[in-house]
Amino acid sequence: MKLYNSLTHKKAELQTLQPGKIGMYVCGMTVYDYCHLGHARVLVAFDVITRYLRTKGYDVTYVRNITDVDDKIILRANENGETVDALTERFINAMHEDERELGVLRPDKEPRATRYIESIIGLIQVLMDRNVAYQGANGDVYFEISKFPEYGKLSKRKLDELNAGERVSVDENKRSPLDFVLWKPAKPGEVAWESPWGAGRPGWHIECSAMSADCLGKTFDIHGGGPDLLFPHHENEIAQSEAAHGCEFVRQWMHAGPVRVDSVKMSKSLGNFFTIREVLKKHPAEVVRYFIVASHYRSPIDYSEDSLKEATASLTRLYNAFRDLYEDMGVSEASSLADCAQLAPSDLAPVDAGYRLRFAAAMDDDFNTPAALAVLFELAKAINTVKKTERQAAIAMARELVELARPLGLLQFSPERLLQGVGLSDSSDGLTPEVIEGYIQARKAARAAKNWAESDRIRDELLSKGIVLNDSREGTTWTRQDN
């Protein structure tokens, strides 16, 4: 199993601290707004990583934090005239909803900054004791980066280069412009905790150093996050943790690629972002997942309606392989494919092991999901080819397809939900399944009378509304397209 390490910029064999066990910490959300597609990408990427490592037999402890106190949260709460607690609670719930919709498994631990204040203060105290932190005249406690010679090793920056940069703000309270805040005194009325440096709140970076150590230990296997966290956030985490603990912080750094719109990164500051919930009104969650998984996790992806439509078409092809097989797979068309493995008998014809091996080879190579998907399409084609003639073999392969797709979080929902667009609020244009069934019955009568003109008229009418009919020996089924 090879992983790309953003610290070394190289792929290397995964070596865990303890055999068979992996501790993984991923930087999660600052909860002052709804999650957008950039968050979705990180959520899905590390969900796939966790799922796959587990299918390989690793005992993964997945920790993803929640930042529930910071400047933006306080500002937003004030704007809304609500308390910080009320605001964060609301958006944590929203985040959990989005996560569930996307089929993202919950992390094992979800530490919140406000619940780890004691650990955070303890860690800052260690840094003060070790003389790598100091309190400025304004009361802010800063980490002094000149005391940590390795500063910049993750982002490949040299201190003098950073100093030469034009965008580093100058602050008279800091010994160096690059020193960053560990503890911030509260303004009157702001949420605050008592500390040796006065009442205040933690800086952003320190919470991750404190919580990761508490949850996973001073050194752990994998640390992940979004692309814009590499600098300064993760660089600062390294500085704090290694300066305080005197040992290596993280073995393996992983960073997801950006989500773009029109070739420009989706970001809060540019305002060019789409929230997960707004996209899920128009597209099934698995389509969004497919869109994310169809590119390698480190590559940039471009979000557009066209790219989601293409994802829909591709995923539909995969689901089409199951047509006419549901019943014998042990699931009804209305239930979830994810259950079929438990229900179906195991004494089916053996499936060519090549698919499984090639899928694993792709995933073992730094989670090459596009290459893994290609194997799924090969399998789908094989199913379609033998479906009519070798039914038992087709059923066995269909089960294999579901199993292989499981770590990707695909083909887990009901085919009906995907193909018929069930649950999409933006597709509820009065065409309920009952109404559509009415059309189908009318057309069936026309076809029985060989009234092809009427039959085609009904089909065209539905097509103009995005409903595609599909006649087979067993009857007529329908799917929704262009959603």
Added chain:
RNA sequence: GGCGCGGUGGCAGAGUGGUCAUGCAAACGACUGCAACUCGUUGGACGCCGGUUCGAUUCCGACCCGCGCCUCCA
């Protein structure tokens, strides 16, 4: 300005020193009342210029272009 990543067929997107990615789209054929689904077949690609090599899209160098980070952002 500094550091980093990337430029693959109409589009998306893997990959490799010399036979296939894969998906969408397109064309033809089969199936179908006609379609849809599906199957079969087809075309078409490696930014540009040099170098290494028997041979480079793949390795090296220059150049052009795009993007990211350097400021809160996943």
